[in-house]
Amino acid sequence: MSADRDLVVTGVGVVDAEGFDYRTALGRRGYKYLPTATQYFLAAAKRALESAGQDSLEAVDPELRGAAVGTNSAAEALHDRMDRTVLQTSAADLSPALAPYFSINLFGSRPATEYALKGFNITLVGPRVAGFDALRTGQRCVALGRADWLLAGATEEALPPTAPGAAASEAGAVALVLEPAAAVAARGGTAYGRVAARSFFLPPRAAHDPALARELLDSALKELGHGLDTGLAATAVLDDSPVGRAVATALGDGTTHVPARAGCLEPVLRVAAALRAGGEAAERRPSAVVTAAAEGNVAVCLVTPGGPDTERDTDHKMRRAER
Amino acid sequence: MDDVLVTGLGVLSCLGSGADTYWEGMNAARSAPGRVPDPDARMDHPLLYMVPEADLPAGPREQDGLLLGRASQFALEAARQAVADAGLTLPGDTDPRRVAVAIATAMGDSGLHDQWRSAGAAEGDRWTPTFAVSSVVGGLLGAQGANVSVSNACAAGGFGLSLAADLIRCGEADVVVAGGSEAYSRVALACFNRLGAIDPERCRPFDAARQGTMFGEGAAVLVLESAAHARERGATKAYATLAGTGWSCDAYHTTAPEPGGEQIERAMRQALREAGAPDDGGGIGFVVPHGTGTELNDTVESRVLNTVLGAAARDTPVYSLKALLGHTGGAAAALAVATAALILHRGSVPPNVPLGERDPDCAVRLPTGPTAPTGPYGLVNAYAFGGNNVSLVLKEATL
Numbered sequence: 001m002s003a004d005r006d007l008v009v010t011g012v013g014v015v016d017a018e019g020f021d022y023r024t025a026l027g028r029r030g031y032k033y034l035p036t037a038t039q040y041f042l043a044a045a046k047r048a049l050e051s052a053g054q055d056s057l058e059a060v061d062p063e064l065r066g067a068a069v070g071t072n073s074a075a076e077a078l079h080d081r082m083d084r085t086v087l088q089t090s091a092a093d094l095s096p097a098l099a100p101y102f103s104i105n106l107f108g109s110r111p112a113t114e115y116a117l118k119g120f121n122i123t124l125v126g127p128r129v130a131g132f133d134a135l136r137t138g139q140r141c142v143a144l145g146r147a148d149w150l151l152a153g154a155t156e157e158a159l160p161p162t163a164p165g166a167a168a169s170e171a172g173a174v175a176l177v178l179e180p181a182a183a184v185a186a187r188g189g190t191a192y193g194r195v196a197a198r199s200f201f202l203p204p205r206a207a208h209d210p211a212l213a214r215e216l217l218d219s220a221l222k223e224l225g226h227g228l229d230t231g232l233a234a235t236a237v238l239d240d241s242p243v244g245r246a247v248a249t250a251l252g253d254g255t256t257h258v259p260a261r262a263g264c265l266e267p268v269l270r271v272a273a274a275l276r277a278g279g280e281a282a283e284r285r286p287s288a289v290v291t292a293a294a295e296g297n298v299a300v301c302l303v304t305p306g307g308p309d310t311e312r313d314t315d316h317k318m319r320r321a322e323r
Numbered sequence: 324m325d326d327v328l329v330t331g332l333g334v335l336s337c338l339g340s341g342a343d344t345y346w347e348g349m350n351a352a353r354s355a356p357g358r359v360p361d362p363d364a365r366m367d368h369p370l371l372y373m374v375p376e377a378d379l380p381a382g383p384r385e386q387d388g389l390l391l392g393r394a395s396q397f398a399l400e401a402a403r404q405a406v407a408d409a410g411l412t413l414p415g416d417t418d419p420r421r422v423a424v425a426i427a428t429a430m431g432d433s434g435l436h437d438q439w440r441s442a443g444a445a446e447g448d449r450w451t452p453t454f455a456v457s458s459v460v461g462g463l464l465g466a467q468g469a470n471v472s473v474s475n476a477c478a479a480g481g482f483g484l485s486l487a488a489d490l491i492r493c494g495e496a497d498v499v500v501a502g503g504s505e506a507y508s509r510v511a512l513a514c515f516n517r518l519g520a521i522d523p524e525r526c527r528p529f530d531a532a533r534q535g536t537m538f539g540e541g542a543a544v545l546v547l548e549s550a551a552h553a554r555e556r557g558a559t560k561a562y563a564t565l566a567g568t569g570w571s572c573d574a575y576h577t578t579a580p581e582p583g584g585e586q587i588e589r590a591m592r593q594a595l596r597e598a599g600a601p602d603d604g605g606g607i608g609f610v611v612p613h614g615t616g617t618e619l620n621d622t623v624e625s626r627v628l629n630t631v632l633g634a635a636a637r638d639t640p641v642y643s644l645k646a647l648l649g650h651t652g653g654a655a656a657a658l659a660v661a662t663a664a665l666i667l668h669r670g671s672v673p674p675n676v677p678l679g680e681r682d683p684d685c686a687v688r689l690p691t692g693p694t695a696p697t698g699p700y701g702l703v704n705a706y707a708f709g710g711n712n713v714s715l716v717l718k719e720a721t722l
Contacts, residue, residue, distance in 0.1 A: 012597040062574070063589065072452055079433060079510045083440050091513035092368035100578050100708055102514035102577035103429055103476040104454075112574045118586060120570040121711055122482055125431070125454035133471055139434035140489055146570055165450025184686070201461040201470040216467060219420065262450050294449070295389060295458035297470050 004143045005163040007150065008184055008191035010056055011177030012272050013047030015040045017158070017172070020172075033097040037074035037107045040173035041155035045111040048151065048175040055187055056177055057115060066119035066147030068138030069108030070130030070154040072263040073169070075101065080160040108155055111175075119147035128198055128237075128260060128291050130154065131174070131268035132299035136197040139178070150178040156263035170261040174268045176275075193306050196224050199299035202243050202292070213246035217300070221288065224302040228252070232302075233287040235274075237267045241294030251290060260291065267291040271301050278305020327488045328553050328561040328665045328720055331409025331546030333502075336648050336658065337372040337539055340380075341404060346665055347651035349673035350693065354647050355567070356525055356537055359507055363441045366516040368523050371507055372539030372649030377443065387462050390451055392432030393506030395459045397542035402426075402500055403462045409546040410496070410559060414465035417556070423468035426457035426544070427483030428651030429476050430508040437509040456504055460544075468496045476707035477615070477650065479503055480657030481715055485568040487547050497552040502544035503657030503668035511652070512538060518578070526649045528614035529621050529685040530678045536615040539649025543657040545664070554722060563718035564666035566700070567600070569593025571689040573710025580620055580706060584627040590712040591631050596715035600700045604632035608696025609660040609672045610641045612687070613704045615650050624704060640694045641687040644668070646676040656705035656713065663701040663717045674679060674697060 017040060018125060022031045025043035034042070049057060057065070078101055095198050100106055105123035112121040116241070124133040131154030138152040153175035159166040176195070184191055198220040206212055211258060218228040226232045228250065236251055238244035239260040248257065270289045278284060284305050292298040334341065338348025348354070356370045374393075380400035384391055391399075406413055415423060433454040439445050457472040469490060473483040480503030487501035515521050520535040527533040547565060548558070569590040575581040592602070600606040610628060614621055629636045644659055645651075651658055666672050672694040683691075703715045 063571070072454060073450075076436075076453065079436070080440070081619045082513065083437055083510050086365050086509060086513045087363055087440060089365070091516040094513060094517040096517060099514040099517040102508075102511045103708045105429075105476045105707065105709050105711065106475050106577060109577075109711075112572050112709065113576070116574050118572050118574045121475075121572040121574075121709060122570075123474050124472060125471060125474040127452045127458060128454050130454075130472070136469075137471070139488060140493055140568075143493070145491060159450060162448060164443065164445055168450070199469050199471075200420070201458070201467050203462050203465050203467070205462065206465070216420070221648075263620075293452075293458070295452065295455045296462055297386070297458055 003218060004139055006181045007139055007142060007178040008181045008194055009176050009275055010179050010184055010189055010191050011048035011052030012192055012273050012275055013051060013175040015044045016174045017171035030251060035101050035107060037155045037157040038051040038110050040111045041108050044153060044173035044175035045151055048177045052177040053056055053189060056179060057209060059187055060149040062116035062118045064119050064148040065117040066138060066141055067112055067117045067121045067151040068134040070124045070134035070264045071104060071107055071156055072125060072127055072130055073159055074107040074155055074157050075104040077157050077160050104282050111138045111151060117151060127293035127295045128264050129297040129299035130199040130264040132301050135195055135301060136199060148180060152176050152178060154265050156265040156269040159262055165262055168261045169267045170263050172265055174272050193278045194304045195271060195301055197301040198223050201296050202246060202298050204243055204296050207242035207246040210246060210249050214250040217247060217250045220300050235270050235289045237291040240292060243292050243294055243296055247290060247292040271303055274303040275305060280302060324492050326550040327336040327491050327565045327567060328548050328550050329545050329563045330407040330548045330553050330558050330561050332661050333404025333544045334563060334661055335374050335397050335401055336541035337374060339375060340378040349647060349689055352647060352674045352676050354507050356649060361509060364509055366513050368516055368521040370537055374540045386459055389455060390435060390437035390445060391459060394428050394504045395456050397506060398426050398456045398460050398504035398544065399463055401502060401544035402463060405500065405544040405546050409484050411546060417467050417498055419467040421468055421497040422466040423490050423499045424457050424461040424466050425471040425483045425487040425499055425501040426460055427473040427479035427503040427653045427657060428456050429474060429479055430504055430505065431456055433508045433510060434506050462502060466498060474653060475711045477652055478705035478711050478713050479653035479705035480655055481705035481713035484657060484660055484715060485713060488565050488568060491547060491549050497549050498548045500544060501547050501655035504542035505652040506540050521618055526616045526645050528616045528643045528646050529678040529682055529687065529689060531650050531682040533616045535619055536650045539651045540642040541648060541651040541654050541658055541659040543654060545661060558722060561722050562668040563717040564720040566718045567594040567598030567716035569714045571712045575710050578708050580623050582623060584623040587706060587712045588627045588631060591714040594714040594716045598700060598718060600716060604635045606698040606700045607632060607639055607697035607702050609666060609701050610639060611644055611663050611703045612641055613706045614643050614645055622684045625687050627685055638697055639688060640672045640690050642672050643675050644687055656703065659703045660715055666696060667701055667717055667719050
């Protein structure tokens with residue numbers, strides 16, 4: 001099976017850690033003892049669902065609702081605090097409410113409980129690419145019939161202040177709701193656009209070979225219907241590693257460069273921004289967000305603004321925004 | 324859709340290193356946990372089924388500038404074994420763009436970070452990602468296809484192998500080097516101690532006296548390959564076909580399974596259906612359960628197994644792997660799938676570690692002598708915090 005189902009993004013939720021207050025974002029009761037990255041993703045999911053509309057979730061059987069979440073560093077700060085407690089006193093002084101969060105999959109799993117997402121709930125953790133891996137994995141799962149409806153995104157928490165690389169920390173979350181275009185049309189819903197991700201691996205010891213980086217990136221883009229020579233606008237979220245530099249060289253001039261941070265959030269934030277900007281006619285062309293990690297992971301996401309009925313979608317969203 | 328074959332295996336566990344050692348250890352059915360060699364493990368039960376020091380890979384400590392923890396080192400060794408066992412040369416006789424890697428882990432190299440907190444921080448200003456195990460394996464093999472890391476807690480290995488099969492079924496890869504790796508993490512063991520979920524004696528799934536689980540270290544890496552690719556390159560053996568996978572989510576509780584087991588039953592039935600197994604449970608020749616030794620998990624899984632297997636449940640052997648290896652977390656389901664593949668290949672279910680008094684609420688057949696599978700399919704279950712459930716069905720393979 002190679003054909004993906006035609007999924008459109010109907011909901012976008014973004015949470016910035018700066019100024020975030022779970023009480024206003026989620027409510028005063030029931031969320032106080034959750035780790036912050038869990039609160040971020042829960043709030044992002046809530047915003048994405050509000051954006052998609054109440055009928056988005058209700059139209060789908062709970063057993064056909066899936067979730068795929070990416071994260072690299074959501075657990076680092078909490079683990080650091082937990083371990084320092086063990087080192088200073090003992091495990092007996094750990095908070096029982098937080099103890100389950102030694103497992104990083106719990107940072108993105110709370111929406112499954114809140115919204116009865118019983119199809120599946122998977123956590124991807126590849127360096128920097130985990131958010132795009134979540135998008136790709138989730139969409140593949142829908143193509144394979146594991147779900148009809150998808151919540152996908154990323155959540156991160158800042159690294160411990162003393163950790164190497166802490167200055168490049170990131171914190172916050174993004175959530176996207178994706179539904180089959182036909183189902184959205186049938187219920188009279190609207191769409192921000194489409195996203196499609198691919199990933200590959202550039203072995204760090206082969207990163208000195210610009211031809212290889214170019215060939216792999218071109219191949220990934222061609223799978224998405226484009227290529228390096230088609231004039232596609234690209235945003236590159238890269239670091240200064242050999243892998244990052246190789247990908248930057250392959251992308252060439254005309255690429256918008258954004259410094260990569262520690263986790264996988266920034267690339268997905270860029271996708272969310274491109275989707276949100278899609279309501280403006282000038283921004284309706286497809287664009288790509290590319291990211292890479294020093295460890296060799298590379299991923300690309302194509303963003304195509306607009307739904308199956310573009311004009312109606314635009315009008316509808318503008319009316320919703322006015323309300 | 325082309326079959327997904329298991330054509331190579333690599334294993335590290337408390338039984339030692341290598342698939343043959345693993346099989347011998349399972350048939351001996353003896354193991355014992357030990358105290359972790361960590362003076363900073365300040366907790367009631369600092370016990371673990373550890374990979375023996377003599378079987379630790381000699382290195383490397385670093386790859387491509389990245390410092391490696393034990394989970395990465397285990398995965399590298401298991402991947403080397405698996406690729407050699409499959410008779411593959413990577414990079415070499417397969418297009419590296421068609422080779423993907425999917426390694427699951429619950430804690431990744433968090434043990435490395437634990438060491439730095441005890442003994443002083445790492446040098447340099449580069450953050451060492453905890454979850455770069457799959458990347459390290461990709462770097463070793465020069466595999467240029469998708470490189471995926473899954474961390475669905477104690478079911479991670481099952482989800483990772485499912486994803487690996489999906490990559491082949493969707494035409495995104497011909498070969499996926501896939502599995503799971505888990506090593507000692509002070510944070511994880513401390514948290515399980517705090518939750519009161521560690522058995523003070525050993526891992527005793529389905530035993531009336533069980534008091535929780537006990538962690539173990541280990542890794543299992545499998546070479547999954549499309550049947551067409553395996554035949555084309557002249558592969559000489561296939562352990563099994565990964566024939567069906569089923570996923571579900573309880574959406575019920577952070578740590579506790581949904582008591583009715585509705586979603587774990589759905590995952591099992593999905594996997595059986597996808598594999599083409601009879602829906603009355605009669606084709607299942609054996610089960611490698613999740614069976615952790617925690618009170619509710621073992622009871623719920625036993626009840627659902629009886630529902631799904633029906634009348635065949637009484638005769639179907641259940642092989643309780645965690646009683647021998649401990650609970651290897653994100654690697655557990657990968658080890659279980661490797662075990663199922665070996666059982667199908669060798670035609671024998673190893674003897675279970677003998678229990679004390681059986682829990683009457685866990686009415687599953689746990690033979691303590693070697694047993695023949697009662698059908699052509701093997702069922703593997705894995706469950707995790709967050710209510711994440713996965714079942715995998717393997718069947719006998721022909722090339």
